[in-house]
Amino acid sequence: MEINWPLRATTLCILLGSVIPGEGNADVMDDSHLSINFRNLYLNRNFTNHDAPADQIGNWSQGFDLQFESGYTDTPLAVGLDVNGQFAVRLDAAGNDGSLPYSHQDEKAARDYGRAGATLKLKYANTSVKVGDIKPNYPVASNDPSRLLDTVYQGAVIESRDIDRLTLVGGRFWSIVTRESSNHERLYRYGTADSLDSDGLDFAGATYSLTPTLQASYFHGVLNDIYKQDYGGVKHQWDAGNGYVLKTDIGYFNNREDGSARSGAVDNRAYSALVTLEKSGHLFGASYQRMTGDTVFPTLNGYVPQLYLPNWAGMPFIRPDERSWSVRYGYNFAAIGIPGLRLFTRYIKGTDIDRGEGLSRDQESERDIVVSYAIQNGPLKGLGFELKNYRTQQQYGNDYDEYRLVTSYTWNIW
Known part of the structure; x- marks a missing residue:
């Protein structure tokens, strides 16, 4: 052990x-x-x-x-x-x-x-500082809750909400414990040797609520001597009446190498948009995600997911020149008197993937089904079950059919 x-x-x-x-x-x-x-x-x-x-x-x-x-x-x-x-x-x-x-x-x-x-x-006042273990949810560094143990970063983060409707954040992460590791290791670009690591990830960001339903964000991050990343995003929620709610989420990433570019060239831009319509427990959605540039979207060691990309699923759909779209449907059974039971389905298709000079373009697809239930009352209140099925296909690559069953329970001791 x-x-x-x-x-x-x-x-x-x-x-x-x-x-x-x-x-x-x-x-x-x-x-x-x-x-x-x-x-x-x-x-x-x-x-x-x-x-x-x-x-x-x-x-x-x-x-x-x-x-x-x-x-x-x-x-x-x-x-x-x-x-x-x-x-x-x-x-x-x-x-x-x-x-x-x-x-x-x-x-x-x-x-x-x-x-x-x-x-x-x-x-x-309304400013906080954290030093040590942190589980962030930022465009430049995010947590990975997909398996048993979460991703944990070590660093220092300052966050201020002293200005009305504005949240400012900044800090530095100097190491990471990935989901499948006990070890604190320095940050590097996923897919490259761990010897090509960085002194740390410096970042700053701002989120401003223009109205109660319209929010804009900007983040800048630098994985020193590896890559730098800019993110801009807009989120909007519109109450259309009669129980209809329309949500829009638009994002843009610009990724390029930094300093000595220890892990090689980084040339990627990512555009995305997700629109969902909710009504009486139903959720209907569609998204589009576009990669441009000569390299794959850069991620951190441990294959940390980029949760600000709407088509990141079992497969990430982030390969060079890839265009991907998705349709999704969800239902909350609380609307018909079964609280705690939820269904989510999604289909994603990616095309025009650049495999390199002289090679034909690739394409891939994924179909997801997720059913979850959490007990609402009694001594086992909060006990949750989640069954996921992913089915993926690639023109050039490995296809798989995957099942995940997750059972979880949190005991609040005090």
Whole structure:
């Protein structure tokens, strides 16, 4: 068993004890929360093309996520400390599906793995600072909740809401623990050698609510000496009356190499738009996503998903020159008296993929079905089940049919 107990956690605990006055301790504990999430994952991916490297990969595993969130001291500069620990155990596994640490030498997934850390929190007025473990949701760095243990970044982030309707954020991430790892490692570009890493990811962003239903965002990030990224986005929600709500989400990324370009050329622009219409539990949607430039959309090590791209699914649809569109449908059964039960389906088609000079263009598609249910009452309230089925096809590449069954429950200890 390998569990990483970062030195930063100890340092932060000592720091917190030294800066909290005695009279502030009550607020820290009275407003604190301790919870543990139990997450069981069964994943089975069957390759359906005759020349696939393996017939089947997958795993059955159990994860535990313990989270302590403190309150803040009752001081002008409020101080708090969050502590976390995650652990996962393999129940069964075949091949490498990206969920668990995997030894290519032994050709076997790890029996178990874990990590732990802490986050120092500071707050003054409507400005907060966090140093330590962070799970961000920004265009330039996002979390990955798709398997057992989440992606965790280490860094420092400042966020301010002191100006009405404006949220400002900035910071630096210097390392990452990916979903299938215990180790804190420096950031690098996914698909390249880990020796081509960066000193850190610096970023800044702003989100402004022009009206209660119209929001605009801009972010700039630099993975030093690898790539830099700009993002601009607009979100709008329109109440059309009679229960109809129309939502529009438009985004643009501009990615290019930075400094010494340690991982090679980066030349990518991504345009996207997602429109959804909701009415009486029904959701209808369509999206379009366009890649331009000579390289794939850059992502961080650990294959961290880009959640601001609407067609990122089992496959990301981010290859050079790729044009992809999707249609989707969802239904919340609470509308007919079955709260907790939801259905979501989606079909995505990608075309015009540039495979390189002299090679014919590629195309790919994916069909998703997701059914989820959470118990609403009784002693098992909150126990959730989610069944996913992905079916993918590529003209040049591997096709697969994948099932995932996730069972989750959070016990709020206090």
